[in-house]
Amino acid sequence: MSEAEDFARLMRELKERAGLSYGTLARRLHTSTSTLHRYCKGEALPAEFAVVDRFARACGATREEALDLHRAWLLADARRRAGAAEVPVPASVPVPVPVPEAESEPKSEPTVVVTPDPEPEPVARGARYRRRAAVVVAAGVTAGAVAVALLAAAGPGPGAPHAGGSAGTGSGAGTSAGTSAPPFAGSGSASAPASTGAPEPTPPTGATGSAGATAAAPVRPSASPPASAPGRDPVAPLKAAVRSHVWTAGCDHAYLSERGPGSVPPPPVEADAPAWASAQRAVHAGTQIVEVTLHGTGEGAVVLEDLEVRVAARRKPPAWNVYQMSQGCGGGLTPAAFAVNLDAPRPLARPVAGNDGGNTLPAPSFPLRVSAAEPAVLRVEAATTGCDCDWSLDLRWTGPSGSGTLRIDEGGRPLRTSAAPGRPVYGYALEQGRWAR
Template identity: 75%
Template sequence: MSEAENFARLMRELKERGGLSYGALARRLHTSTSTLHRYCNGDALPAEFAVVDRFARACGASPGEAVDLHRAWLLADARRRAGAPAEPESGEGPEPGPEPESELGAQPVVVGEPAAVAEPAGGRPWYRRRAAVVTAAGVAAGAVAVALLAAAGPELRAPRAGARTGTTAEGNGPGAGTSAPTGSAGASGTASAPASEPGATRTPEPSPPAGGSGPGSALPPSASSPAPAPPRAPAAPLRAAVRSHVWTAGCDHAYLAERGPGSVPAPPVEADAPAWASAQRAVHAGKQIVEVTLHGTGAGAVVLEDLQVRVSGRRTPPAWNVYQMSQGCGGALTPAVFAVNLDAPRPLARPVAGNDAGGTLPAPAFPMRVSAAEPVVLRVEAVTTGCDCDWSLDLRWSAPSGSGTLRIDDDGRPLRTSAAPGRPVYGYAAEQGRWGR
């Protein structure tokens, strides 16, 4: 079985197990159904690993299966480049020009979604074009695959689907391994530049013995030389304004504070809630609403792909008092939100429809498009009845300049929401100027 046939076999196995149609998968990969058919039949090979990575994610591949698929693609791509030039992916247009030569040596393979390379304006939309130049991680991984082929010859085979390797699984529950986000947006305002590529899982390649050669060595002596550092991921082309003290209907909210009612000042209006809560060292009681307003910072659009919840700490709720900001209020508008149950082992941001005076407000849904002229507001409502939780949100985005993850938190610190089971509840009596039960 050739390298291309083995790669196509792994794609077919993942697709059949995932239960998705060719049409549904093609929409998620931003490609045509006929092109996806050619990938799975072994008639064509993706020119960049980003397509392979999105395919593995869409089919629910495990970290080990994603590594197997990546290796199979590397071997097939190396064999293709070593022989005749590959044919175009589809009839939509000719292949991009030849790739520029790279002086990158062997380095660990990056299993994640590499940053896309911007293309000139015109033609197909940016998310339908194939990149004209592979990313630094793809070039380095291709060099490793070529070296493996040169040493082992045509008999070298890729691992079977499902084989486990030394990878780290991602998760969003307590204690789960996570990767550093590529940007951060706190309660005070804007996104910062990324520090590293999101979701990157590195799989080490075998190293040759001292001296770079010897029996059993899979790499030539030149592959042991240090490789240049990969380029930094692109900065998030987003500006985010975060409000972490949003009250229901602008008046209904509760805080948990250690101080007694005699030393707690009168409740503020919603706009002054951050300063009031900071002065009292108060914590959101039972529920917290977070609003994130996003603007694009460049000329093009940015696609918001997914919103993930990260719970970084769970504690027993403190034995403090509950202070209600209002004795009762309401309104005719219930906004659509992403609802989060912080007590779940793996909390998810679930879209929930709203209501406006009897009319249904559709639930929010990804993907979303945001630009400088078209802002997007995300409203997240997190609840807990059993823990004092530290949490944050990871917003995945993609743009012509690349892709990444924007961390949404409280100005660099995690958001904090605590349950208040059986605690004394106080309301403020304005006519008496004091808190009472």
């Protein structure tokens, strides 16, 4: 039995014992029923550790059962990234802990980072992560070594925000030339030139840079940042895992593509969106959700002070077609997030409260405290109705080594979101096997 089949078997056993339907579980996981069904059949694998964790809790799994499920997912994910290569693993693997990785050249293999639940965590709620850290420590001191062995076997992924500080703000992860990449980043995307006419076709978020190249996964690790040279600003003591293809409720999103409906394949699941969008040379239509998981790399804590929005270029939206990934889906959760209006002269990251089944989720707020044991997730929802925008985020931080700015973008290239005014909108008709208006 393969690693993916073993993971799917454990999911089915937990689901059957809990007596929950696919629809009920999908709502609790904030994903679509078809996606969950594919997980349980072994046809797809969750791209995030957080999905596995939520599934185990929703099914009432014991601590030992949750560890078995987490271990099976880690093995299946490592096998997916490593292909047919053998992955040596000790007999017992506790819950993995994100650890710094050795510096290496970026590769094009997709990698999925083990992260906690994707919701922003202010200082007052840091106890949740401390409790999880205590469970991990109790599981055994070999977790870090096992996680490094598995990720090293799979290889690091490509693309990372560059560690270049902006003037007067210290070192961050930006697009400055001559700097090295920090530990984690999202996928790369070529930015179009700033002009007033329709833009040249550009690989979407998630592309590896050249047309037709294998697209990267939403989250990828890369080499650790280099030590600061004397007289230079300090290197950001943070790891940032960036996901730029996040769909509402795991199923609702739209892309712009210049291709006709007859040449566009069926919509993918969310985990496969970067590859699908890269192949169609598509860009985010109307809205884009970006999730950034951050944690410290040293012994001390890092304080996140503010999030600033940078719009590098505004162009006329391209006259392309809109392709809806799902025609009607949703869940009971609206995560708290930072909302960004890209059409504003000076866009701001505005905190917005969320909702979970009628219970209000507090709006995210700065300052936030993060460390190696206490990560935080920032969710940014950008929208535009009038421009084809290139944009990025600057996260200001203060730590034991000083202060600076961490650039959040597409591995050195800006994020790209375009309005789609009056454009043809297509949805996929499953019964007909084609795109239809």
